[in-house]
Amino acid sequence: MKRLPPWTKKSIGPLTRLHEVKSILRRRNLHTVCESARCPNIGECFTKPTATFMILGDVCTRRCGFCSVDKGARPLQVDPDEPANIALASRELCLRHVVITSVTRDDLSDGGAGQFALTIKAVKDNISGILVEVLTPDFKGDMEALDTVLDARPDIFNHNLETVPSLYPKVRPEAVYERSLKVLREAKRPGIVVKSGIMVGLGETFEEVKALLKDLKSAGCDAVTIGQYLRPTRNSLEVDEYIEPERG
Numbered sequence: 001m002k003r004l005p006p007w008t009k010k011s012i013g014p015l016t017r018l019h020e021v022k023s024i025l026r027r028r029n030l031h032t033v034c035e036s037a038r039c040p041n042i043g044e045c046f047t048k049p050t051a052t053f054m055i056l057g058d059v060c061t062r063r064c065g066f067c068s069v070d071k072g073a074r075p076l077q078v079d080p081d082e083p084a085n086i087a088l089a090s091r092e093l094c095l096r097h098v099v100i101t102s103v104t105r106d107d108l109s110d111g112g113a114g115q116f117a118l119t120i121k122a123v124k125d126n127i128s129g130i131l132v133e134v135l136t137p138d139f140k141g142d143m144e145a146l147d148t149v150l151d152a153r154p155d156i157f158n159h160n161l162e163t164v165p166s167l168y169p170k171v172r173p174e175a176v177y178e179r180s181l182k183v184l185r186e187a188k189r190p191g192i193v194v195k196s197g198i199m200v201g202l203g204e205t206f207e208e209v210k211a212l213l214k215d216l217k218s219a220g221c222d223a224v225t226i227g228q229y230l231r232p233t234r235n236s237l238e239v240d241e242y243i244e245p246e247r248g
């Protein structure tokens with residue numbers, strides 16, 4: 001196994017804030033992607049006025065090789081109190097920017113789009129001026145589901161391509177590169193920022209990354225995040241390479 005370079009290590013931040021955030025989440029029966037995906041930046045993020053809530057449970061119907069979220073054919077029941085609880089927790093935590101994401105729920109007829117819409121609305125109705133970002137699955141390319149989310153008017157719509165197309169069978173076996181691009185293209189609406197993200201260090205080439213960025217530009221994507229892949233568990237895909245932030 002490759003050693004972690006020093007630039008991948010982040011400070012854990014003040015422990016009191018970390019405990020405060022965790023206790024509010026437990027009390028309101030909420031999940032954050034920071035905890036469920038074992039993100040190494042959790043300490044840093046929990047000290048900022050932003051949080052990423054994971055709705056629709058913490059069991060995913062897909063099995064991406066890079067992701068440590070629990071997988072299974074029988075995810076949790078949709079919690080009708082979840083939208084209100086997220087709004088209340090956001091208020092208690094004095095958040096200014098909320099990210100709402102979910103596991104992929106291929107078992108639900110709308111892929112969970114309705115719950116996204118209700119959560120966006122609950123947060124916006126309860127906290128004036130808050131920035132709401134959604135990071136959604138591909139809804140299996142169902143454009144009606146996508147409309148449901150966009151009609152609730154998130155400020156930022158994010159759907160991650162995650163990696164270059166040649167690595168999809170290994171990294172996102174149930175996803176389709178062109179389908180994800182279509183979701184981004186169709187999400188383009190006045191007043192909504194469209195965003196995507198990828199990980200590097202999984203074996204992609206520089207040329208492939210350049211081609212992907214061109215695809216995102218043609219799809220009308222406004223912002224892209226590029227992050228180093230870090231292996232979350234021993235069962236996850238291995239890191240192919242650590243790429244210095246200065247490169248590229």
Ligand code: SF4
Pocket residue numbers: 060061062063064067068069102103104137
């Ligand atoms: S679809 Fe999302 S939550 Fe599910 S395994 Fe893939 S990355 Fe993880």
